[in-house]
Amino acid sequence: MSKLDDLKSHLRKGNIYKREELQKWSSSIDRHLSELINEGILKKVGPGLYHFPKKNAFGFEPPADQLLIKKFLDNDNFLITSFNSFNALGLGTTQLYNKQIVYNHLRSGDIKLGNKLFSFRKKSAFPQKPTKEFLVVDLINNLEALAEDQPKILEKTLKKATALDQSSLEYAIEKYATPKTRKLLAAV
Incomplete structure (x- = not known):
């Protein structure tokens, strides 16, 4: 052999x-x-x-994103998300994005794996699965990067935040929000 x-x-x-x-x-x-x-x-x-x-x-068959990123990072402590997830909040966001975001503790930067572009973002904290409260905080954190009517989306997002579970929202703000997002959600 x-x-x-x-x-x-x-x-x-x-x-x-x-x-x-x-x-x-x-x-x-x-x-x-x-x-x-x-x-x-x-x-x-x-x-x-x-x-x-x-x-x-x-x-x-292409490799599954989860397996590809797990092997690339050498751990499974990450969250794969996309700005497309914001569409589920019912705020009128309709734009489709082809880049996936990978929140993790190790890497930053855009990296092509397989035939997809992943935007790795180093974060100190992120949930294992996105909740509505996390998505509201994440949307406001990333508002400037959205190809939508930003003031209108912000207004709808702040209104949506009032209808969410307030203790879960407070937790999400404390764990995941940027200082600017904290200020914007302070009134809620």
């Missing part, structure tokens, strides 16, 4: 691998990775990240 075949024997369909993980089965990892990519066995999906895609009736 060749060294390349030995490396192939450790690969499992659907998994994502870091270069360092694969190095333990190869003495010439860069050459072997290049060969595996040329053969179509592995696909490079990010800096030092490789995916062994499963094939279905429509072609190759």
Whole structure:
């Protein structure tokens, strides 16, 4: 069995691998990775990240965002969200955004993983799952980045905040709000 075949024997369909993980089965990892990519066995999906895609009736399945980011960050302490989530608040936001935001404790910056652009934002705190209260705070935190009528959206958001559970909203403001957002929500 060749060294390349030995490396192939450790690969499992659907998994994502870091270069360092694969190095333990190869003495010439860069050459072997290049060969595996040329053969179509592995696909490079990010800096030092490789995916062994499963094939279905429509072609190759892309890696799940959750798995891709978990492998990229080497932990599962993150929240994937998007400005599209604000549409669920019923405030009249209708714009669609193609960038996903990843709140985490380690990285900042826009990084392409797979065929998607993720905006990594380093935050001290974020929920595991977004609540309406978190979304209200997050919307106001990101108001300047929205391609909407900002004064109108702010007015509707502040009105919406009064109808939310006040103790949950206070918690969200304390944990996740910027100083500017705190000021704007102080009246609520």
